[in-house]
Amino acid sequence: MTMPCRCISYNRPDLNPLADRPEVILPRPSWSSRERGICVDACIADAIRMLWAHGIITAGCCCGHNRMNPSVIVDERDHALLAIKLLKEQDGRDWHVQQWRLCTVHPDNSATAVPLI
């Protein structure tokens, strides 16, 4: 069984009264332009670092703060499939792996996803 998360949520610190672990600032990977590093929730820092070591480019992540499953956003389908495999093998939690998709935004504020090719 996984230990309860004690990460402080940057945008909702009030949600977890047990939270006492600040975000971790990981040194930026080569593909990132964020010179001051990338902030990630402490309890998923090792998992995110592991994904980067396998060449997976991430666009965001959240540990879920005991309210949701941990999640990570990637930008390529192949990276998503590899992330699912690696996280299952090396982290063990039930992750939500998400992928950005290009969409067309219409004047009426609706959007249409561009089909995957």
Ligand SMILES: [Zn+2]
């Ligand atoms: Zn956490």
